[in-house]
Amino acid sequence: MSKGLPPKDSDFSAWYNAIVSKADLAEHGPVKGTMVIKPYGFQLWDNIKEIFDKMIKATGHTNAYFPLFIPKSYLAQEAEHVDGFAKECAVVTHTRLKADPEKGIIVDPESKLEEEVIVRPTSETIIWAMYKKWIQSYRDLPILINQWANVVRWEMRTRLFLRTSEFLWQEGHTAHATAEEAQKETLDILELYRQLAEDYLAMPVLTGFKSEAEKFAGANKTYCIEAMMGDKKALQAGTSHNLGQNFAKAFDVRFQTKENTEAFVYATSWGVSTRLVGAVIMAHGDDKGLRLPPKIAPIQVVIIPIARDEAQAEMVKKYLQPVRDSFEEKGIRYHEDWTDRSPGFKFNEWEMKGVPLRLEVGPRDVENNKAVLARRDNGDKNIVSLEEAKESIPNLLEEIQEGLFSQALQFQKDNTHTVETYDEFKAQIKKGGFVRCGWDGSPETETAIKNDTKATIRCIPLDENPLELTCIYSGKPALHEVIYAKAY
Amino acid sequence: MSKGLPPKDSDFSAWYNAIVSKADLAEHGPVKGTMVIKPYGFQLWDNIKEIFDKMIKATGHTNAYFPLFIPKSYLAQEAEHVDGFAKECAVVTHTRLKADPEKGIIVDPESKLEEEVIVRPTSETIIWAMYKKWIQSYRDLPILINQWANVVRWEMRTRLFLRTSEFLWQEGHTAHATAEEAQKETLDILELYRQLAEDYLAMPVLTGFKSEAEKFAGANKTYCIEAMMGDKKALQAGTSHNLGQNFAKAFDVRFQTKENTEAFVYATSWGVSTRLVGAVIMAHGDDKGLRLPPKIAPIQVVIIPIARDEAQAEMVKKYLQPVRDSFEEKGIRYHEDWTDRSPGFKFNEWEMKGVPLRLEVGPRDVENNKAVLARRDNGDKNIVSLEEAKESIPNLLEEIQEGLFSQALQFQKDNTHTVETYDEFKAQIKKGGFVRCGWDGSPETETAIKNDTKATIRCIPLDENPLELTCIYSGKPALHEVIYAKAY
Numbered sequence: 001m002s003k004g005l006p007p008k009d010s011d012f013s014a015w016y017n018a019i020v021s022k023a024d025l026a027e028h029g030p031v032k033g034t035m036v037i038k039p040y041g042f043q044l045w046d047n048i049k050e051i052f053d054k055m056i057k058a059t060g061h062t063n064a065y066f067p068l069f070i071p072k073s074y075l076a077q078e079a080e081h082v083d084g085f086a087k088e089c090a091v092v093t094h095t096r097l098k099a100d101p102e103k104g105i106i107v108d109p110e111s112k113l114e115e116e117v118i119v120r121p122t123s124e125t126i127i128w129a130m131y132k133k134w135i136q137s138y139r140d141l142p143i144l145i146n147q148w149a150n151v152v153r154w155e156m157r158t159r160l161f162l163r164t165s166e167f168l169w170q171e172g173h174t175a176h177a178t179a180e181e182a183q184k185e186t187l188d189i190l191e192l193y194r195q196l197a198e199d200y201l202a203m204p205v206l207t208g209f210k211s212e213a214e215k216f217a218g219a220n221k222t223y224c225i226e227a228m229m230g231d232k233k234a235l236q237a238g239t240s241h242n243l244g245q246n247f248a249k250a251f252d253v254r255f256q257t258k259e260n261t262e263a264f265v266y267a268t269s270w271g272v273s274t275r276l277v278g279a280v281i282m283a284h285g286d287d288k289g290l291r292l293p294p295k296i297a298p299i300q301v302v303i304i305p306i307a308r309d310e311a312q313a314e315m316v317k318k319y320l321q322p323v324r325d326s327f328e329e330k331g332i333r334y335h336e337d338w339t340d341r342s343p344g345f346k347f348n349e350w351e352m353k354g355v356p357l358r359l360e361v362g363p364r365d366v367e368n369n370k371a372v373l374a375r376r377d378n379g380d381k382n383i384v385s386l387e388e389a390k391e392s393i394p395n396l397l398e399e400i401q402e403g404l405f406s407q408a409l410q411f412q413k414d415n416t417h418t419v420e421t422y423d424e425f426k427a428q429i430k431k432g433g434f435v436r437c438g439w440d441g442s443p444e445t446e447t448a449i450k451n452d453t454k455a456t457i458r459c460i461p462l463d464e465n466p467l468e469l470t471c472i473y474s475g476k477p478a479l480h481e482v483i484y485a486k487a488y
Numbered sequence: 489m490s491k492g493l494p495p496k497d498s499d500f501s502a503w504y505n506a507i508v509s510k511a512d513l514a515e516h517g518p519v520k521g522t523m524v525i526k527p528y529g530f531q532l533w534d535n536i537k538e539i540f541d542k543m544i545k546a547t548g549h550t551n552a553y554f555p556l557f558i559p560k561s562y563l564a565q566e567a568e569h570v571d572g573f574a575k576e577c578a579v580v581t582h583t584r585l586k587a588d589p590e591k592g593i594i595v596d597p598e599s600k601l602e603e604e605v606i607v608r609p610t611s612e613t614i615i616w617a618m619y620k621k622w623i624q625s626y627r628d629l630p631i632l633i634n635q636w637a638n639v640v641r642w643e644m645r646t647r648l649f650l651r652t653s654e655f656l657w658q659e660g661h662t663a664h665a666t667a668e669e670a671q672k673e674t675l676d677i678l679e680l681y682r683q684l685a686e687d688y689l690a691m692p693v694l695t696g697f698k699s700e701a702e703k704f705a706g707a708n709k710t711y712c713i714e715a716m717m718g719d720k721k722a723l724q725a726g727t728s729h730n731l732g733q734n735f736a737k738a739f740d741v742r743f744q745t746k747e748n749t750e751a752f753v754y755a756t757s758w759g760v761s762t763r764l765v766g767a768v769i770m771a772h773g774d775d776k777g778l779r780l781p782p783k784i785a786p787i788q789v790v791i792i793p794i795a796r797d798e799a800q801a802e803m804v805k806k807y808l809q810p811v812r813d814s815f816e817e818k819g820i821r822y823h824e825d826w827t828d829r830s831p832g833f834k835f836n837e838w839e840m841k842g843v844p845l846r847l848e849v850g851p852r853d854v855e856n857n858k859a860v861l862a863r864r865d866n867g868d869k870n871i872v873s874l875e876e877a878k879e880s881i882p883n884l885l886e887e888i889q890e891g892l893f894s895q896a897l898q899f900q901k902d903n904t905h906t907v908e909t910y911d912e913f914k915a916q917i918k919k920g921g922f923v924r925c926g927w928d929g930s931p932e933t934e935t936a937i938k939n940d941t942k943a944t945i946r947c948i949p950l951d952e953n954p955l956e957l958t959c960i961y962s963g964k965p966a967l968h969e970v971i972y973a974k975a976y
Contacts, residue, residue, distance in 0.1 A: 027621075029614070030562065031605050034555035036618055039633065042552045064530045067522035068607075068638055068654050069578070072585070074518065076593040086585040090557075091595050092607065093581045095642040097560070097574040105564040107579050107604050116595050117519050119556075119580065119607070126517070130524055133515075145527065150556055150638065154583040166556050 084217020290354025572705020778842025
C-alpha cells in the first residue's frame with residue numbers, strides 16, 4: 001500500500017490492474033493467461049457463488065459434476081459449436097512424462113492418446129452425451145442441473161477476472177419436453193441473473209438478447225445482462241441460452257412424449273463466471289480502491305483499534321466486546337486489525353479493499369464512550385456512542401448497498417443516449433456510454449458499424465420499441481431497437 | 489430399481505458398483521477413468537465439503553484458487569515429486585483445433601506449445617512458485633491456504649469414487665517459520681480428518697504415519713487416516729504431509745527470521761477427496777443398498793404418502809403439514825415422494841439411497857392420528873402418533889449416527905488381529921482385516937511381504953508400542969509396530 005492508484009479517469013486500465021493487485025484479489029499464474037485467485041478475491045467470488053447457489057436451488061435446480069475432459073469427437077458433433085470454440089481449445093495429447101538423459105524431463109512419446117482430449121471450454125457436448133442415457137420419456141423431464149466448475153479457453157489477450165484462459169463459473173444445463181418450457185427457463189434464469197447483479201452486486205443491468213453475430217455458438221437465442229463499467233464501456237455479465245433442439249439433434253436425444261410420439265428434447269444453458277468480480281471492481285471502484293456492496297463483501301465492518309501500549313490495547317479490546325457480541329449475533333462479517341502498522345496505513349489498506357464500514361476506537365473514545373464510524377462509499381465520518389454504532393450499523397450497511405446501486409444507476413442513465421443519425425452515433429460512441437438506436441437487422445450493417453467504430457450491439461433490450469425507428473446506418477426501417485457500446 | 493444388488497458377502501466388488509449405479513451416485517464419463525457425479529452423489533460430497541470447510545475456517549485457514557495448468561518445468565523441480573507423478577500426467581501440448589478436408593476436425597499442428605503444460609495432479613509446485621513471491625519475512629508467515637479443486641491423475645485401473653482419472657478434493661498448503669509449527673499443523677489437520685471421518689461419516693479410523701515406501705512423493709512424513717471397509721480391506725481416507733523444507737528448497741523460498749537470519753520455509757500439504765464417498769458406501773452399505781449417516785445424508789427423512797385418489801392425497805397432504813413445519817423449523821432435510829410409483833417400489837428405492845428414516849402415512853394413519861416410522865440402519869419399524877414422530881426424529885437421527893459408528897467400530901475391532909509369526913500373519917491376511925505386528929523397519933522386509941501376500945503397511949499407528957515386539961518376517965527386533973492389510 002506504499003503508493004496510491006493511477007487516476008481512474010485518465011488511465012482506467014492501469015487503475016483496474018492496480019486495484020486487482022493492491023486489494024490482494026488476484027495475480028497472474030505462470031502459464032499464459034491463467035490466474036491465481038488470492039484469499040480475499042476468492043472470498044468475494046465465494047460469496048457471490050453462495051448467493052446464486054441458493055437462488056437456483058430455490059427454483060428447483062440441483063448441482064452435479066461432469067468431467068473436465070471431453071473427447072475431441074464430441075466437440076465436433078455440433079457444427080456451430082465447434083466453430084465457436086476450435087480456436088481456443090487446450091488439447092491433451094499425452095499421459096506420461098519421462099526422464100531423458102539429455103533434455104531432462106520430457107513428454108513420453110509412447111503415451112500418445114489415440115483420440116485427443118479437450119479440456120472443457122463449456123460442457124454442452126459432454127452433458128448432452130450423458131443426457132442421451134438419462135432421458136427416455138417425458139417422465140425423465142425436465143432435468144435442471146447446474147455445475148460449479150473451471151473451464152479453459154485459450155485466450156490471446158487476457159485480463160485478470162475479465163478474460164482468463166482458465167476461469168471459474170457455474171454452467172446450468174437443462175432439458176425440457178417443450179419449446180415453451182425451455183424458453184421460460186431461459187428467461188427465468190435471466191431474471192435470476194438480473195437479481196444477482198442488481199440486488200446483490202448493486203450493479204444495474206440491461207436485459208436483452210444478442211444479435212445472431214454475438215450469440216453463443218450453438219444457441220438459437222442468447223439472452224444477456226449487460227452492465228456499464230466506470231469507463232462507460234459495457235460488460236457482458238451473464239448469458240442465458242435457449243439452445244432449441246440443436247444439441248439434442250447433435251447427440252440424438254429423443255424422448256417419448258405424453259402423447260406417445262417421439263421428439264427431440266429442448267435445451268437451455270446459462271452461466272456467470274469470476275468475471276463478475278471484475279465487474280464489481282469496475283462498477284463501483286474509485287480513486288481510493290474497491291468499494292464493495294455489503295451483501296457480497298468478505299468483511300462488512302473493519303475495526304481499527306488504536307493503542308500505544310499494552311494497557312491501552314487491553315482497554316480497547318475490552319471496550320469492544322459488546323460490539324463483537326452484537327456483530328456475532330446479527331451475523332455481520334467483521335475483522336479487527338491488530339497488526340502493528342500505523343492507523344493511517346490501515347485506513348488506506350481497508351479502503352483499498354473496499355470494506356463498507358470502518359470503526360475506529362482509541363483510548364480517548366473509550367473514556368468518552370465513543371467511536372468513529374466511517375463509510376467507504378461516500379467518505380462520511382461520524383463520532384457516535386458505542387450503542388449508536390451497534391444500532392446503526394445494520395441500517396448503514398443497507399444504505400450503502402442501496403447507495404452504490406443508485407449511484408451506478410444514475411451513472412448508467414447519464415451515459416445512455418438516444419441518437420438518430422450516424423454522425424451523432426459516431427460522436428457519441430467516441431465519448432463513450434450506451435447508445436440506443438434503430439438497426440435494420442442486417443449482419444452487413446452490424447459488421448460495417450463494428451469495423452467503423454469498434455462498437456458492438458450489446459443487446460436488443462427486452463423493452464425495445466423499434467416501430468417508429470429507422471436504422472442509423474442504412475436509413476431503412478429498424479427491425480430492432482438496440483444498445484450499442486464498446487465492450488470488454 | 490428393478491432388481492436387487494449382488495450379495496455383498498460373495499461379490500463385494502459387484503455389490504459396490506451396483507450401489508453406485510442404483511443409488512444414482514455416479515457413472516463413467518466418456519474419457520477413460522473419468523466420472524460423472526450425479527446430483528444425489530454430488531449432494532453427498534457437497535455436504536462433506538461444507539462440514540470440512542467450516543472446520544478448516546474455524547482453525548484459521550482460508551480458501552484460494554490456483555491454476556489448473558502447471559508448466560512442465562515446475563513439476564520437474566522437486567525430484568521425488570516428479571518421480572511420483574510422471575507416469576500419470578495429462579499433458580496439454582496444443583491450443584487449437586481446425587477443420588481438415590479429409591479427417592474432419594483435427595488438432596492444429598501450428599498451435600503446438602513451446603513448453604508443454606501439465607494438468608495438476610496436485611498443486612505443491614505451482615503453489616510454492618507463488619509462495620516465493622508472497623513470502624519475504626516471518627511477518628508473512630504462517631500462510632494457511634486451502635483450495636477445493638479438481639485434479640487429474642491418469643490412472644490405469646479406475647473405480648468410481650475410489651480411483652478416477654479426475655477427482656474433486658481439497659488440498660491445503662501451508663507455510664511456516666519453524667519445523668515445530670509445520671509438524672503441529674500436520675497433526676492438527678490429521679485430527680480434523682479423524683473428526684470428519686468419525687464424527688460425521690461415522691467411520692472409525694486408525695491414525696498413523698506411512699512407511700518411507702508409502703509416503704507422498706516429496707514429503708518428509710505422511711500421516712494418514714485408514715478405515716476398514718465392509719470387505720475388511722483398508723482404505724486410505726485422508727493424508728496430511730509434513731513436507732519439511734523440500735518444496736521451499738526446490739523453489740528457493742527463503743524468509744527473514746525474527747532474529748534477522750535467512751531460512752527456508754517449512755511446508756505442509758493435506759487432502760481428502762471424493763474418495764470419501766466411496767468410503768461411506770463401503771463402510772456402511774448393506775444388501776439393500778446405501779446406509780447414510782444422518783449428518784451427511786442429502787435427505788434425512790423421506791416421507792412416503794400413500795393415497796389411492798385425489799381426495800386421499802389431499803387429506804394426507806394436509807395431515808403432514810405440522811411435520812413439514814417441524815422439519816423446517818429444526819433444519820431437518822426431508823423429501824416427500826409424490827411420484828406415482830407403488831409404495832413398495834419407493835421403499836426399495838429410498839432404502840437403496842440410504843435415507844436414514846422413512847415416514848409412511850396413508851389414509852388410515854390420518855384417521856388414527858398415526859404414522860409408520862422406519863429406520864434404515866436396523867430396519868426397525870414403529871407405529872407412532874404424529875406428535876411422537878415429530879418429537880423423536882431428531883433423537884433418532886442422532887441414534888442412527890451413533891449406531892452406524894458403533895457398528896463399524898465393532899466390525900473394525902472384530903477384524904483387527906495381533907500376530908506373532910509369519911505363518912499366522914499370512915493366514916490372517918488371507919482371511920482379511922487389519923493385522924497388527926512388529927516390523928524391523930527395512931524396505932526389504934516391506935517389499936518381500938508385499939510380494940508374498942499383497943498386503944501393505946497401512947500405517948504405523950500413533951499409539952504404536954514396538955518395544956517388546958520382533959519383526960514377523962525377519963525375526964529381528966521391531967523398529968515399529970505396524971498395521972498390515974490389503975488395501976484399495
